Each structure stands twice: as structure tokens, then as C-alpha cells.
Amino acid sequence: MSTSKDIAKQKFGIDLSPMPAPETALMINVDSAKAVETCLKLRESGFSILTMLTAKCKDNGFEMVYMLDNWETRERVFVFASLPAQDPKIKSLTPDWEAADWLEREVYDMFGIVFEGHPNLQRIITPENFTGHPLRKDFTDTD
């Protein structure tokens, strides 16, 4: 059986590189405009499970993290996409992959990243009257 890594390379020309040791997963850095497209292509290559979707708050902006799994070949891939610190926006994965729905809502709630095209982008964990996005580094306590 050919691995999903090979299929992604042959079918879509997506070059997956290994993570730095001791991690065994694969990874790819993409432009934020191409993140959703890449995830969908990887799904067709066999990474059919969206295990995790989250973000990182860095000094100079944000980074989206998509973690996709193939349970049959036991492969795992991380898709990283950088976003600017001011007004971070990215296309939503939800219309094409509904498993991303609540995950994107959580990232919106915690980091304030706006997912364009999400059908119901509301806060999911914090109360409705909450202001700010708690996992941003510049967030200060509300109390």
C-alpha cells in the first residue's frame, strides 16, 4: 500500500517534510491563503481525520495548526500557516469539512482569529458578554 505521503506528492505535488526529531510526524508550512485547499487535498490523499485544529500566539503574529491523521497507514501530518498580529483572518474549513466547526469557534474565542465563511462564528467557551480573547499574549485579567 502506498503511503498518503506518496499520494500527496504524486497527485497534488505536496511535499511533506518530517518534523524535527524526536517527533515522527510529517509537516508542511503553507501560505495562509492556501491552508484550507492544502487540508482538503491532504484529506483526498488519505489523511481523512481532522484530529486537531488550533492556533499559536507568537511574538509577531499567529500560527494556525491543523493536525490530520490517517489511521490505516498510521501517518500524521501538521499543516502550519502564519497569520499577522493585526486583524488575523483565514478562510474557514467548516463549509468543506464540518468536523472543523467547533474547533474553529474555539480558536476564534481564544485567539480572535476570524474564519471567513464560517456558518456560525460565535464564542463557544467564554460567556456571551465576554470581551477579549484569553489566549492572546497581550490579554490582561478581567477581574
Place this chain on the structure above:
Amino acid sequence: MEEKIRTDLLEVNFGPQHPATHGVFRAVLTLDGEIVVGCKPVLGYLHRGIEKIAERLTYQQFIPYLDRLDYVSGFLNEYPYVRAIEKLMGIEVPIRAQYIRVLMMELNRIAAHLVNVGAQGLDLASMTPMVYCLREREYILELMAEVSGSRMTFNYFRFGGVKFDLPEGYLSKLDRFIHYFKDRLPEYASMLHRNEIFQARTKKHRNTEARNCPKALLHWTYPQGLWHRKGPQERRAIRDIPHTGL
């Protein structure tokens, strides 16, 4: 003759104080008479901002909080954090400590499964298995407390190892427990999966439509091929991603 009665839609909050939701979850239900026609889940009642707490603490100070993420599996929550820090720092863990960690995690896993098995019986109106499961769980909690000093909030794993070595004579105690527990398994079988009520409420309830539903396969986290095999595809992190190094 069928009479048409006009009904108004009614919005009802199910939870968070309803006993079935344990105070952590609310479902906004839309009712048409007695039929539920809509449901909007509202969550976050138990979100404690653990990540934000972690930002204020040193790395060692955060370990006790991990036991409280999920109180039935403290060791299993401590491990990924401790292991991640070790990987970042390039710390090599002594083989004895690795074995102790795996032993503790496996004990913890059995204890957590006992809660699951017992509670499933409880939810299907079979009270006895819960009592039996908690009896065995108590045995395990005592074993874990002997090592770590606490029944559920262990605070035992450390970067590069564990807090204490195993007490003297511990392995023979473990051996006794394993034999004891093995003999209890037929009891669970007779109470649960050979129980007629339990079978009637669990057997043949798989949604067979999902098997041929491309949308379910594509959109939700069903792996390709899951429904085409005889049973659900087996996924075991312990075997597939042997992160403990053993």
C-alpha cells in the same frame, strides 16, 4: 378524521442544572408539542482556563494542575506534559522510571475504564455493576496512593523521572491485584454483556445509514474504510505511537 391542531414552538433550556448534564452543559431545545425539533448546545460551564493559569506558573508548579484536568485519569494527563518538556529539553529518562510510569498509567487506565463500564450499566438502569466496579477501583486507587501519596491527585511524575521510587514489596502486591482482578472479569461479563436488558439496549443500535452516507464519511471524523470492515477499526495509541519508548 385527523384533526389539525396548531402548536407553537417552545424553547426550553435543558441544563445546566439538570442532573443529567452535571452542571457543565446546556442544550437549548426547540419543542413542537412533545417532539424535539431543534437543539443548540451551549458549553463552557466547566472551562477553567488551565492554559492561562499555566502562563503564570513555573514549569514544575504546573504539574499538580494536570491531575485535575480529568480526575479519573491523573497519571495519563501528567504524562504528555512531562514528556513534552523532556523532549524539548532533550532529557533522557532512566529505564526504571519509564517502567514505573507505564505501570502507573496502566493501573490508572484500568481504574478509569472501571468507572466507564460501571457508569454505562448505571445509565442503562443496572445498578449492581457500578458497585462492583467501584470496589475494584478502590483497590487500584489504594495501590496508586501507596506510590504517590494521593488517591486521585497524584502529582507524581517529574521531568526526567518520578517523585519517589516504588515502596518495598510493591511488585508482589501488584501481582496479587492482577490475579484478583482477573477472577473478577467473569463477574462483569455475567452482569453486563450477558445481561438481557443491557443487550436489548445496546445491540444492533448502530446507525446503519451512516455506513453508506458519503457526507458522514467526508465531514465527520469517520476514517475511510471504518464502515466497510467487520467491526470498528482498531486504534490503539499505546501500540501505534509508542511514545513511552518501551
